[in-house]
Amino acid sequence: xxxxxxxxxxxxxRAGCHLCxxxxxxxxxxxxxxxxxxxxxxxxxxxxxxxxxxxxxPVLEWRGAVLCEGVYDAAGVRRALGV
Numbered sequence: 001x002x003x004x005x006x007x008x009x010x011x012x013x014r015a016g017c018h019l020c021x022x023x024x025x026x027x028x029x030x031x032x033x034x035x036x037x038x039x040x041x042x043x044x045x046x047x048x049x050x051x052x053x054x055x056x057x058p059v060l061e062w063r064g065a066v067l068c069e070g071v072y073d074a075a076g077v078r079r080a081l082g083v
């Protein structure tokens with residue numbers, strides 16, 4: 001996976017969300033990258049994100065496309081990223 005691909009991964013989360021915590025751990029382990037390299041966005045910190053995602057967190061996006069939500073889909077993410 002290139003640095004550019006990693007830079008384009010955005011994970012929408014919510015504070016206190018146990019699903020978000022697990023999702024973050026799963027994606028970091030699967031892709032072999034430090035969690036801090038992901039762009040984390042708190043849906044409650046931005047009105048547009050809160051409206052767009054509501055209770056649908058966690059959501060992983062790449063280049064504006066939703067790769068998966070709720071539960072990390074390793075196969076789908078790897079397929080989309082070509083890794």
